[in-house]
Amino acid sequence: MFAILMASHLTKAQSYSFLDHYNFGWYMQYMENFVELKDGNILTCTRLFNMDAAGHYTTDHGYFFLKLNRTDASIMDSIFLPDNYTNFFLLEPHPSQDGYLFVNQVYDSLTESNFLKIRHFHDDLVFEDEICVPLIDTVYGGMDLFMLEEDSFLMVSDEGHGSHTIQRFGLDGTLTNRTVYPQSALGFMSSTGIKTWSESPKEYVLWGYTPSSNPSFHYNVLDSLLNIRETIALEHTPQYPNVWFQHDGSNTVEVIDESTYLLATPFNKYHLGDSRYQIGVQVTKRDKATHTNLKTVYFPFHVVSDGMTSASPYVVDVRQTEEGLIYIAYGDLSGLNKFSVALLDSELNILWLNYYLNLINGDDAECMKLLNDGGIGIVGFNLPTPFSGTNYCVFALFVNNDYDALEEQGFIVRPYAYWPNPAQGELHLQYSPDVTPQQIELYDLQGRMVRSQRNGLESVNLEGLAAGAYTMRVTLDDGKTFTDKVVKE
Numbered sequence: 001m002f003a004i005l006m007a008s009h010l011t012k013a014q015s016y017s018f019l020d021h022y023n024f025g026w027y028m029q030y031m032e033n034f035v036e037l038k039d040g041n042i043l044t045c046t047r048l049f050n051m052d053a054a055g056h057y058t059t060d061h062g063y064f065f066l067k068l069n070r071t072d073a074s075i076m077d078s079i080f081l082p083d084n085y086t087n088f089f090l091l092e093p094h095p096s097q098d099g100y101l102f103v104n105q106v107y108d109s110l111t112e113s114n115f116l117k118i119r120h121f122h123d124d125l126v127f128e129d130e131i132c133v134p135l136i137d138t139v140y141g142g143m144d145l146f147m148l149e150e151d152s153f154l155m156v157s158d159e160g161h162g163s164h165t166i167q168r169f170g171l172d173g174t175l176t177n178r179t180v181y182p183q184s185a186l187g188f189m190s191s192t193g194i195k196t197w198s199e200s201p202k203e204y205v206l207w208g209y210t211p212s213s214n215p216s217f218h219y220n221v222l223d224s225l226l227n228i229r230e231t232i233a234l235e236h237t238p239q240y241p242n243v244w245f246q247h248d249g250s251n252t253v254e255v256i257d258e259s260t261y262l263l264a265t266p267f268n269k270y271h272l273g274d275s276r277y278q279i280g281v282q283v284t285k286r287d288k289a290t291h292t293n294l295k296t297v298y299f300p301f302h303v304v305s306d307g308m309t310s311a312s313p314y315v316v317d318v319r320q321t322e323e324g325l326i327y328i329a330y331g332d333l334s335g336l337n338k339f340s341v342a343l344l345d346s347e348l349n350i351l352w353l354n355y356y357l358n359l360i361n362g363d364d365a366e367c368m369k370l371l372n373d374g375g376i377g378i379v380g381f382n383l384p385t386p387f388s389g390t391n392y393c394v395f396a397l398f399v400n401n402d403y404d405a406l407e408e409q410g411f412i413v414r415p416y417a418y419w420p421n422p423a424q425g426e427l428h429l430q431y432s433p434d435v436t437p438q439q440i441e442l443y444d445l446q447g448r449m450v451r452s453q454r455n456g457l458e459s460v461n462l463e464g465l466a467a468g469a470y471t472m473r474v475t476l477d478d479g480k481t482f483t484d485k486v487v488k489e
Contacts, residue, residue, distance in 0.1 A: 029064075031379045031394035032366045033091040035100055037123055040372070041076060042068045043100070044379050046394050047086040062086065063104070065125060066394075073396050079125045084109065090146035090153060094120060096171070102127070103153065105135070105144055116155070118173055133173035147194050147204070152176065154226075156191050156206060164191055166206070166226045179226045183210075187218030187231055193252055197221050197261075203229065205253050205261075217251050217265065232291055234265075250314045254326075256346070259288050262320075264328055266313040267298070281313050281330040285348055297348045299330060299340070316378060317368040325351070327376050329368045339365060341376070341399055353417050354399075363395060375400040416474065422487035427460040427472075439475040442486075444468070462488045 031046040048061040062082040069076050085107035094101050099122040106115040113134065120129040145156040157165045164186055168177040183189055188208035197203040204226075207219035221230040254262040267282045280300040284293050316329040324346045331339040342353040365380035378397040416431045431437055440460055442451035450465060460472070465488050475481045 029381050029394050030366070031381045031396075033089060034367065034369065034377060034379050034396070035091050035093060036369070036371050036377070037067070037100075039123065041070050042377055042396065042398070043091075043125075044068060044394070044396060045089065045091050045102070046381070047089075048080075049086055063089070063102075067125070068396055070398060073398065077125060081127070088144040088146070090148060090155075092148045094171075095148060095150050098122065101148070101153075101171070103146060103155075105157075106132070116169065116173065118169075118171065131173045133169070133175075136175075136178065145191055145194050145206075147196075154194060154204070156194055158189075158191055166222070168226065177226050181228070185228060186220055187233055192250075195253060195255065197255055198258060205255070207251060207253055209251065219253055219263075252315050252317050254318045254320055255288075256285070256320055260294065261286055261288055262318050262326065264315045264318040264330075266315065279313060281315050281328075283318060283326075283328055283344070283348060295348050297344065297350065299328075299342065299353075314364075316365045316380075319368065319370050319376070321370060321374060323374070327368070327370070329365060329376070329378055331363070331365055333364060339363065339397075341378075341397075354419070365397070371398075373400065416482075418472070418484065418486070422489045423462055424489045425461070425463055427462060427486060429458055429460070429474075431458075436477040437474060438477045441473045441475075443471045443473070445470075 029046045029048055031044055034042050034044040037043055044066045046064050046066070048064050050061065062080055063086060065079045065081070066075055067077040068074065083104075083106065085105075087105045087107075089105075090101060090103035092101050093099075097120070099120055102119045102121060104117055106117045107113075108115065116133040116135055118131040118133070119127045121127040144158075145154075147154040152168050152170050155165075155167045155169065157167075163183060164181050166177075166179045166181070167175060169175055186206070186208065187210070189210045191206060191208040193208075194204055194206045197205040202224040204222040205219055206222060207217070209217045217234045219232050220228050221232075223229050251263070251265045254264075256262060262283055262285055264281060264283045267280060280298060282296055282298050285295045286293055312333040314331055314333060316331065318326060318328045320326050326344040326346070326348070327341065328344065329339075329341045340353060343351045345351060363380060363382050365378050367380070368376055368378045371377055376399050378399075380395055382393045382395065416429050416435075416437070418427060418429045421427070429437075429440075437457040439452065439454050440457055441449055442460065442465075444450050445468070450470065451460060453460070467488050469485055469487050472484045472486045473481055474484070
């Protein structure tokens with residue numbers, strides 16, 4: 001049965017979040033990865049290259065590293081590495097030494113050959129121990145995926161003709177495994193993710209999609225030698241009626257334990273009983289052995305009456321924390337519903353959901369990682385249309401959480417979501433369909449009522465109120481009341 005999202009909030013669980021944009025002029029920028037430094041701050045890396053007015057790439061410039069303050073996302077330091085060919089890259093803590101790894105593919109236009117460059121650096125952003133390894137064949141123009149292990153890393157390359165090369169390199173650049181698969185073997189044209197499937201025996205899951213008018217989504221289980229053990233296909237059939245969208249990275253897999261995993265995808269679902277459609281993203285919990293769907297939670301965007309929608313949902317990632325909680329970050333490229341982050345428990349019950357509406361049209365989140373304090377970081381870039389060199393920017397979003405408060409304080413389930421908070425002119429509310437709001441009241445810190453309304457309860461007008469904190473009391477028609485702290489900027 002199709003269930004509408006019931007938004008929930010952990011008491012004092014979400015302590016702080018911050019998002020900021022940076023623009024560096026006429027370069028085209030792709031921010032696709034970051035690493036948490038030992039001091040808790042964040043090092044991001046964005047590819048810089050120029051584009052003409054028609055949106056065609058003209059010149060590669062290199063990699064720009066930004067050290068961002070975790071507290072307010074301000075720039076603390078930066079360094080530029082010039083390169084005549086920029087591609088996807090690995091940026092992770094070094095698994096066996098102090099410092100960090102930066103691995104990228106380098107193209108030599110004179111010899112028309114490719115190299116793998118492995119660099120080691122520290123918090124001072126001084127790069128050292130550079131290793132340059134010739135690649136066996138040219139994958140110029142392809143898209144690379146990287147995955148770091150204890151003493152090696154995997155590199156998956158799309159070669160532009162539907163074939164894929166999967167390679168394992170030691171941290172010294174030694175090639176230990178290499179397999180080339182045609183599109184027919186993997187089932188997809190573009191690879192979008194790779195993660196560990198099991199530790200014993202060691203296996204991986206690699207997934208991707210084939211763009212078409214009827215796109216399909218495949219994920220493949222690989223053994224330790226990078227051979228395909230199993231391929232799972234989700235196509236347009238009566239068994240899988242939902243639409244699997246074509247946006248790069250729209251689908252993602254996260255392994256929960258040795259018997260279950262999560263699959264997060266966009267969906268477009270017919271609403272039984274009328275002509276409406278639901279559109280958004282969904283998370284399904286599945287059995288590893290049979291791939292049976294055990295449970296689904298939906299995050300719908302909105303309902304339209306004519307069966308058409310302009311929303312373009314995508315999933316950034318879904319990740320499990322050490323405590324067994326689950327983050328999902330998702331957005332809408334059309335700008336209608338912007339960007340959201342939700343926290344779920346191990347049974348896919350929603351603990352809280354927060355909307356980030358201060359993104360700008362074209363913002364595309366590309367990478368989400370868990371941080372050492374239990375929060376998450378998200379980085380991305382802005383891809384405006386039409387192309388305009390001065391409008392490109394990169395952004396970072398940090399969300400902190402206090403998991404120690406879970407058992408001690410418990411959580412309060414609210415059948416509504418409210419955003420933005422802090423707010424300037426208006427606060428918005430979205431209710432679960434099984435409840436009816438009756439009244440909303442706002443009180444200042446002295447306990448004086450400053451707003452009261454019984455109509456139009458989908459929003460509260462904050463105009464005319466002084467900046468500061470207020471208590472919002474929501475009363476439902478069954479007499480239940482909920483209180484929340486809201487901030488007027």
